[in-house]
Amino acid sequence: xxxxxxxxxxxxxxxxxxxxxxxxxxxxxxxxxxxxxxxxxxxxxxxxxxxxxxxxxxxxxxxxxxxxxxxxxxxxxxxxxxxxxxxxxxxxxxxxxxxxxxxxxxxxxxxxxxxxxxxxxxxxxxxxxxxxxxxxxxxxxxxxxxxxxxxxxxxxxxxxxxxxxxxxxxxxxxxxxxxxxxxxxxxxxxxxxxxxxxxxxxxxxxxxxxxxxxxxxxxxxxxxxxxxxxxxxxxxxxxxxxxxxxxxxxxxxxxxxxxxxxxxxxxxxxxxxxxxxxxxxxxxxxxxxxxxxxxxxxxxxxxxxx
Amino acid sequence: xxxxxxxxxxxxxxxxxxxxxxxxxxxxxxxxxxxxxxxxxxxxxxxxxxxxxxxxxxxxxxxxxxxxxxxxxxxxxxxxxxxxxxxxxxxxxxxxxxxxxxxxxxxxxxxx
Numbered sequence: 001x002x003x004x005x006x007x008x009x010x011x012x013x014x015x016x017x018x019x020x021x022x023x024x025x026x027x028x029x030x031x032x033x034x035x036x037x038x039x040x041x042x043x044x045x046x047x048x049x050x051x052x053x054x055x056x057x058x059x060x061x062x063x064x065x066x067x068x069x070x071x072x073x074x075x076x077x078x079x080x081x082x083x084x085x086x087x088x089x090x091x092x093x094x095x096x097x098x099x100x101x102x103x104x105x106x107x108x109x110x111x112x113x114x115x116x117x118x119x120x121x122x123x124x125x126x127x128x129x130x131x132x133x134x135x136x137x138x139x140x141x142x143x144x145x146x147x148x149x150x151x152x153x154x155x156x157x158x159x160x161x162x163x164x165x166x167x168x169x170x171x172x173x174x175x176x177x178x179x180x181x182x183x184x185x186x187x188x189x190x191x192x193x194x195x196x197x198x199x200x201x202x203x204x205x206x207x208x209x210x211x212x213x214x215x216x217x218x219x220x221x222x223x224x225x226x227x228x229x230x231x232x233x234x235x236x237x238x239x240x241x242x243x244x245x246x247x248x249x250x251x252x253x254x255x256x257x258x259x260x261x262x263x264x265x266x267x268x269x270x271x272x273x274x275x276x277x278x279x280x281x282x283x284x285x286x287x288x289x290x291x292x293x294x295x296x297x298x299x300x301x302x303x304x305x306x
Numbered sequence: 307x308x309x310x311x312x313x314x315x316x317x318x319x320x321x322x323x324x325x326x327x328x329x330x331x332x333x334x335x336x337x338x339x340x341x342x343x344x345x346x347x348x349x350x351x352x353x354x355x356x357x358x359x360x361x362x363x364x365x366x367x368x369x370x371x372x373x374x375x376x377x378x379x380x381x382x383x384x385x386x387x388x389x390x391x392x393x394x395x396x397x398x399x400x401x402x403x404x405x406x407x408x409x410x411x412x413x414x415x416x417x418x
Contacts, residue, residue: 067402092368093334095379098394099355099407106394106405109377125376128336134373 002033002075004298011068014305018290021266021301023277025254028147028297029154032077035069036156036292037114038259038281039083041121045100047191048089050285052100059104061289061306066107078112079142081259081281082119082158088180094125117142119260120160120167143248144294152251154294155236159260159280162231166260195286198262225267226278232256233269233276255279255299257292264290264301337369337380337389344387344415355392355407362386378410389413 004022008015040062043049052058069076085094098105108114118126118138126135144154160166165179186193235256242250255277264282268275279299282290290303359365365381372378377394391411397404 070403092365093370094376095368095371095381098377098379098392102394102405102407105377106396107403110394110396110405111403128370129373132373136376 001031001295002072004293004295004300007033007072007293007295008302010072011304014064014068015302016305018264018282018301018303021264021279023266023268023299025275025277025297027151027153027252027254028149029255029299030077030144030146030294030296031148032146033072033075034077034079034144034146034154034294036257036259036279036281036294037078037080037108037284038264038288038290038292039081039119039121039262039283039285040104041083041086041283041285042097042101042104043086043089044091044096046091049100050086050194053286057306058284058287059101061304062284063103063107064306065289065291065304066104066112070107070111073112076112077146078108078114079144079156079257080108080114080116081156081257082117082160083121083259084108084116084119085122085125087122087124093128094122115139115142115156117156117158119158120163143251143253152239152248153253154255154257155232155239155251155253156257157232159228159258162228162258163260226265226280228258228261228280229267229269229278232258232278233271236276237271255294257281257294259283262286262288264288264303266299266301334368334370337372340367340369340382341389341415343418345418346387346389346413346415349388349412349414353409353412355390355409358390358409362388365390379407387415387417389415 002010008017041050043051045052047054051062069078085097087093090097116138118140122138126138128134140157142156143152144156145152147153236251236253238244239246239249239251239253253276254274257279259281261280262283262285263280265280266277268277270276277299279292279301281292281301282288282303284290289305290301293300293302362383366384367382369380369382372380379392381390381392382388389412390409391413392407393410394405395408397406
């Protein structure tokens with residue numbers, strides 16, 4: 001296993017901790033180094049492709065991260081956190097995305113043997129051949145239990161499950177998808193419309209957030225730095241108590257790893273004598289270049305410089 | 307003055323939203339569904355996909371991948387009805403591992 005410090009050192013300053021998002025627990029989470037790749041939203045390199053953004057440097061930067069991971073693949077596990085493809089806007093499902101990014105997809109699939117969690121923008125992959133049970137190795141959620149006492153201490157989900165307007169299992173998620181697809185078409189007229197409307201929506205939601213109530217951390221002691229922290233701490237407690245129908249329960253979870261929001265954060269909150277953590281690994285869209293690392297009992301959100 | 311600007315902005319946004327919504331239609335078919343009306347035979351394999359693309363231009367249809375993996379794809383030209391099966395091929399570029407798409411099989415088809 002590469003420790004977090006080993007990983008940073010071997011990267012020769014290309015990997016850097018983002019905003020001091022680095023934490024340590026008393027429990028061992030993994031005896032492997034796990035690299036968590038957030039949303040990529042790969043398309044066909046066209047005007048709506050927010051990964052490529054008409055700039056080859058964005059692709060080169062991601063390839064240089066993958067090259068580094070391939071170099072150390074014996075001691076690594078890669079988990080892609082969903083929304084690898086943006087099938088809500090794709091011209092030809094995953095087909096023409098493979099044409100645009102053969103090396104990205106070849107390295108993730110063939111060289112790194114990545115584990116894939118499904119996202120709301122690529123959930124179609126598991127729906128095409130649902131009747132034949134063909135899922136292309138996509139998982140709804142994934143548990144890491146690669147530690148000395150074989151305890152499941154880390155849960156990976158995309159994060160849409162906590163998002164009212166993007167939970168694909170509900171009517172509200174279906175409405176959210178339709179609106180997002182329309183905004184995607186509007187990008188042909190104004191490429192950054194998704195960013196502008198996304199920011200406006202976040203500001204609007206914040207006013208009505210029951211945790212933040214439009215207040216800052218100073219004014220409100222219950223201020224949450226992440227809108228999904230309560231959802232995921234509840235989920236981890238539920239799993240730890242064995243209070244689910246999932247055969248994976250009971251667990252010993254302390255860390256939930258997600259993406260979806262495109263806003264990297266690492267937050268913690270104590271509950272019932274345990275510190276729970278939520279690591280949001282950011283994205284590789286609209287200039288984002290973040291990823292998460294878990295090694296031993298340490299974890300961090302990093303950014304990758306070309 | 308500001309109110310007027312906001313009204314114009316909202317109207318433009320609504321129009322843009324409406325026209326974008328009207329052009330939403332994107333249903334992919336599986337290869338089996340596309341071939342149901344064609345008679346096909348296998349042509350040859352091993353050619354680079356990019357050569358075909360340069361000759362024929364953009365494919366007209368992009369069917370869903372086969373059930374064997376997302377990297378195994380097929381592309382269709384409607385007028386000629388040629389079907390190319392593709393997969394990823396590992397290569398070395400400046401000492402680094404890279405992948406390119408190659409054609410593993412070509413099907414030439416006619417309408418029944």
